[in-house]
Amino acid sequence: MIPLSWYLTLSALLFSVGVFGVLARRNAIGILMGIELMLNAVNLNLVAFWRYLTPTAIAGQVFTLIVFAVAASEAAVGLALIISIYRRRSTIAADEINLMKW
Amino acid sequence: MGDPFGLIGRWLMSVVTGWGLEPAAALTLLRFLGAAILATVLLLACFFLIVAERKILGRFQDRYGPNRVGPFGVFQTVADFVKLIGKEIVIPTGIDKVPYWLAPVLVVMSVVGIWAVVPFAPGFLGTDLNVGALYIVSVGAIGTLGIIMAGWSSNNKFALLGAFRAVAQLVSYEIPMVLTLLVPTMLAGSMGISAIVEAQRGLWFIVAAPLAALVFLISSVAENGRAPFDLMEGESEIVAGFNIEYGGLAFGMFYVGEFLHAFTVGVLFSTLFLGGWSGPGAETYPLLGLFYFFAKAIVVWFVTIWVRGSFPRVRIDQMLSLNWKFLTPLALLIVSLTAVTDKLAVEQGWSRVPALLGVNVVLLAATLIVLGAYGRSIRRREEQLRTAAVR
Amino acid sequence: MSVLQVVFLVTGFVTLLAGVMVVASPKLIHAALWLIVSLAGVAVLFVLLNADFLAVVQVVVYIGAIAILIIFAAMLTRRVMTDSGPTHNPTWWLALVSALVLLGGLLALILQVPAFAQAGPTGLPLADSGLADLGTSLVDANRFLLPFEVASVLLLAALIGAMAVARPAAKPEEGAE
Numbered sequence: 001m002i003p004l005s006w007y008l009t010l011s012a013l014l015f016s017v018g019v020f021g022v023l024a025r026r027n028a029i030g031i032l033m034g035i036e037l038m039l040n041a042v043n044l045n046l047v048a049f050w051r052y053l054t055p056t057a058i059a060g061q062v063f064t065l066i067v068f069a070v071a072a073s074e075a076a077v078g079l080a081l082i083i084s085i086y087r088r089r090s091t092i093a094a095d096e097i098n099l100m101k102w
Numbered sequence: 103m104g105d106p107f108g109l110i111g112r113w114l115m116s117v118v119t120g121w122g123l124e125p126a127a128a129l130t131l132l133r134f135l136g137a138a139i140l141a142t143v144l145l146l147a148c149f150f151l152i153v154a155e156r157k158i159l160g161r162f163q164d165r166y167g168p169n170r171v172g173p174f175g176v177f178q179t180v181a182d183f184v185k186l187i188g189k190e191i192v193i194p195t196g197i198d199k200v201p202y203w204l205a206p207v208l209v210v211m212s213v214v215g216i217w218a219v220v221p222f223a224p225g226f227l228g229t230d231l232n233v234g235a236l237y238i239v240s241v242g243a244i245g246t247l248g249i250i251m252a253g254w255s256s257n258n259k260f261a262l263l264g265a266f267r268a269v270a271q272l273v274s275y276e277i278p279m280v281l282t283l284l285v286p287t288m289l290a291g292s293m294g295i296s297a298i299v300e301a302q303r304g305l306w307f308i309v310a311a312p313l314a315a316l317v318f319l320i321s322s323v324a325e326n327g328r329a330p331f332d333l334m335e336g337e338s339e340i341v342a343g344f345n346i347e348y349g350g351l352a353f354g355m356f357y358v359g360e361f362l363h364a365f366t367v368g369v370l371f372s373t374l375f376l377g378g379w380s381g382p383g384a385e386t387y388p389l390l391g392l393f394y395f396f397a398k399a400i401v402v403w404f405v406t407i408w409v410r411g412s413f414p415r416v417r418i419d420q421m422l423s424l425n426w427k428f429l430t431p432l433a434l435l436i437v438s439l440t441a442v443t444d445k446l447a448v449e450q451g452w453s454r455v456p457a458l459l460g461v462n463v464v465l466l467a468a469t470l471i472v473l474g475a476y477g478r479s480i481r482r483r484e485e486q487l488r489t490a491a492v493r
Numbered sequence: 494m495s496v497l498q499v500v501f502l503v504t505g506f507v508t509l510l511a512g513v514m515v516v517a518s519p520k521l522i523h524a525a526l527w528l529i530v531s532l533a534g535v536a537v538l539f540v541l542l543n544a545d546f547l548a549v550v551q552v553v554v555y556i557g558a559i560a561i562l563i564i565f566a567a568m569l570t571r572r573v574m575t576d577s578g579p580t581h582n583p584t585w586w587l588a589l590v591s592a593l594v595l596l597g598g599l600l601a602l603i604l605q606v607p608a609f610a611q612a613g614p615t616g617l618p619l620a621d622s623g624l625a626d627l628g629t630s631l632v633d634a635n636r637f638l639l640p641f642e643v644a645s646v647l648l649l650a651a652l653i654g655a656m657a658v659a660r661p662a663a664k665p666e667e668g669a670e
Contacts, residue, residue, distance in 0.1 A: 001613030002501050002541070008603045010505045010538075014512050014531075016596035021516030023588030024581045029521060029567050033528050036559065037512050040535045043551075051542045052614050058626045062637045064547055065627075068554050069644040073651030075559045079566040080655035086570040087661070095582065126496070201526060232624060236549045243557025247529065250564055254522060262568070269561065276557075293624070 007048035015041035028082050028092040032075065039071045107226040107388060140228065141214045148358050149179045151365055155407055162411035183354065191350040194257055201255035206348065206355035208248030213363045215241040220369055221296045223379050223391035234295035235283050238370065239276065242325060245359070246272045249334075252356075253344035264343030267418055268327070268334035274425045275324040275331075278317050281433035285314035285440050286374045289458075299378035308375040310458045313466055314436050315375040317429055322367040323406055324421070327360060330413035331421055335360075368403035369395075376402070432469060439465060501541060508534030519580050521567045529560045543614075546624050 014037055021034025043064050050060020086092050111132075118128040153168060153176060160167025168175035193202075219234040221227035231237050246269055253265020287293050289310060290301035298307075308315045324331040335343045345356045372378060376398045379391035416424070439461050447457040511531035518524040532555045539548035582588070603609055630636040 001495070002498055003609075003613070004611045005603055005609045006501065006505075007538070007542070008609060009600060010509070012596060012599035012603060013509055015599070016592045017509065017512040017516055019595055020588050020592035023591065024585040025516065026580055026582055027521055029563060029570070030516070030524060030580070033515050033524055033563065036528065036555075036563075037515060037531065040532065040555075043547075044535055044538060047539055047542050047544045047547060051544065052611055053608070055614070055623075058623050058630050059637070061544060061547060061623060061627050062630060062640070064544075065550070065631075066640055066644050068550060069648055072554055072559055073648050075562060076655040077651050077658070079562055080659035083566055083569055084658050092570050130496075198522070201522075231545065233546050233549050236546070236553065240549045240552035240557065243553055246557065246561060250561060251526070254564075254568065266565070266568075269565075273558070273561065 004048060004052040007052075008045065011041045011044040011048070014038075014044065026093045026095060028085070028094055028097075029079070031094060032078050032082070036071065036075065039067060043067055107223065136228070137218070140217060144214055144217060144362060145210075145358060147365075148362050149183070150176070152179045152182075152358075152361050153177075155361065155364070158404065158407050159411050162408065186351055186354040189350040191348075191352055194347045196257040197347070198255040198257075201251035202347075203352075205248045205252035205255065206352050206359070208251065209245050209359045210355050210362075212241050212243075212245030212248065213359050213366055215244070216366050216370070219295050220373055221299050221378055222395055223388040224385055226388060226392070227296060230294060230296050232292065232294045232297075235287055235293045235298070235374075238295075239280050239283065242276070245363075249344050252348070256344070256347035258347055261344050261346045264334070264346070268344055271327070271331065271334060271418070271421060272325060274422060275321045275429075277321075278425065278429040278433040279321040279325060281430070281437050282314045282318040282321070283374070284437050285311045285318075288437075288441060288444060295373060295378075299373060299380060302377040303380050305455060306375065306377040306380075310455050311375070311436075311440060311462060312459075313432075313462045314440065315371070317433050317436065318374070319367075319371055319402075319406075321425075321429060321433075322370065323409065324425070326363045326367055328364060328406060329410040330416050332410075333415060333418055333421065364406055365399065365403050367406060368399040368401075371402045372398035428473075432465075435465060436462075497541065501538070504534050504537045504541070508538070521571070521580075522564065525560065525564045525567055528563070529556055532556050532560060546627065 018034045018037030018041060021037060022031050025031050025034060046060055046064045046067070050057070050064075054060065082092050085097060089097060091097065114132055115125075115128060118131060119125060123131065156178070157167035157169075157175065166175075168178035171177045171181045216238050218228035219231050219237055249268050249272070250265050253261045253263075253268070256262070286298050286307050289307055290298040292298065292301075301307075327334040333343075335345070345353055348356065372395070377394075378398075379395040381391070381394035384391035384394055440458060443457050443461045444454060446452070447454045508531050511527045511534060514527040515524045515531060518527060532551065536548045536551040536556075539545070539551060631641045632638055
């Protein structure tokens with residue numbers, strides 16, 4: 001049988017990899033991919049807790065569904081913003097988009 | 103003749119456990135074996151599906167179709183296959199190797215994977231997922247991914263543009279497909295495909311939800327990329343779209359995937375709306391259920407070929423506006439009205455099927471009226487432009 | 494080592510490896526493809542956890558929509574066919590240190606709580622892994638109707654916002670000729 005701590009360790013590792021991606025990547029889409037990794041780690045955590053500790057309370061799965069919806073909407077708006085920035089500045093490297101007014 | 107599939111399963115199990123494996127490992131091995139056999143049979147069946155389609159299409163176009171190779175041209179696809187194997191797979195320079203080779207695999211995988219949840223006969227199906235209907239959509243989404251990978255990795259701007267157009271079409275038409283997939287789910291009370299088939303024992307769902315069935319058929323044909331929606335690979339327009347740079351057997355994989363998907367559309371429609379294997383005497387003689395299943399699937403597949411031979415290709419802007427301005431709002435209306443009617447009918451004690459049928463007829467009439475008014479307004483505007491230009 | 498444990502270890506390793514390749518790949522499209530592998534690994538883990546509906550939703554929403562959207566955006570925002578410039582910040586080593594510190598803290602926390610060392614999952618009392626209960630709870634006014642409706646409003650706002658932001662600038666009206 002798989003102990004709960006294995007799932008939590010895997011999710012912690014995935015979350016840390018996502019944090020590294022967000023902090024170290026230069027490309028804005030790369031940062032967004034790091035955010036998606038973090039959200040997946042969170043989802044994995046939620047479902048593991050639901051299954052192991054409270055399988056009768058469906059709140060675990062509901063929370064995961066809401067996180068899916070949030071991740072989808074945030075990816076859509078974020079990518080729309082990135083495309084719009086690219087149209088005006090021709091770059092999406094995070095350290096080149098550093099003017100408040102241009 | 104009671105239960106031939108159960109008999110075969112039990113015999114295989116006894117053979118494998120006789121070799122010394124424990125039951126769990128034996129079951130896993132048999133499952134893998136069953137999956138391999140199913141996939142192989144499907145891909146081999148394509149040999150005859152493709153030639154049958156070409157002959158039927160030929161008859162629609164008042165010609166014979168392939169009739170040289172073998173009696174009545176039956177082995178035409180075998181000859182095509184031998185030719186494709188013999189062709190050199192010209193690998194362009196500058197491609198991205200992993201997505202290039204993975205793309206045809208993903209496209210074929212997405213079609214064959216659908217067959218895992220389809221019930222062929224009572225008790226004869228791959229696996230009884232309780233989220234079978236949504237699984238079908240998810241596996242179809244993997245095919246979309248394969249097409250993007252094919253278009254991008256080809257190092258060819260036109261392949262990329264073709265892939266963009268194809269993915270726009272596929273992602274758009276997923277929405278009415280998923281929405282109308284909810285209608286048999288609601289009527290059966292479960293997403294599991296075998297539960298949906300069991301719920302149709304008394305009455306096929308196409309009687310209770312004809313409009314949903316029609317929208318599902320249209321969006322499935324568009325998902326497949328067949329005429330009139332075949333601009334993904336418009337042979338007379340953009341040469342081959344996303345699979346320009348694929349030759350030989352790699353192209354053959356895309357080709358086989360498309361034709362197998364056509365038959366799969368027939369299978370899905372007959373399972374969801376025409377009752378799958380159900381028919382008189384299907385429970386007592388499972389082989390009869392198998393026969394009903396294939397007969398219904400072949401009828402629907404024939405209808406899609408009929409449509410292919412009858413309609414011209416749509417443009418991409420016409421196709422997208424058809425989806426977003428017509429099919430999606432219609433599908434939303436169908437789902438909400440079906441849900442409300444079903445709930446009311448159960449609570450008020452009306453009988454379900456006439457109420458649902460009535461709602462469908464009303465919705466169809468309303469749709470035709472709206473379409474007629476829209477068509478009239480477009481014609482009026484064109485008339486005004488024409489008279490203004492003349493003056 | 495039971496079969497399930499082996500499956501978990503293999504899937505977990507693949508997911509992590511794909512995650513590392515996402516953040517370390519020099520080419521952006523390769524990172525997007527590795528992201529898809531990672532998302533598929535998480536879907537397999539959901540199946541292992543008996544949350545089959547969530548696994549299928551993960552494939553449909555994440556792989557079938559979000560990943561394709563990311564690939565589209567990556568293809569539309571490149572000046573030439575090859576990526577240019579360094580892919581990581583000059584201070585990437587600091588990011589590595591903070592990620593490792595975070596990881597250490599989380600692991601210390603996890604391994605301390607005794608309840609988390611629970612060897613196996615408790616039996617699943619709900620017959621279809623809670624699917625019917627999930628559906629009813631999302632429309633029950635006493636349970637999760639409000640978060641469900643708020644999420645749908647959020648999705649509507651995101652839909653309208655994304656379309657408004659990504660629309661090309663309106664061209665000036667042509668003269669009536």
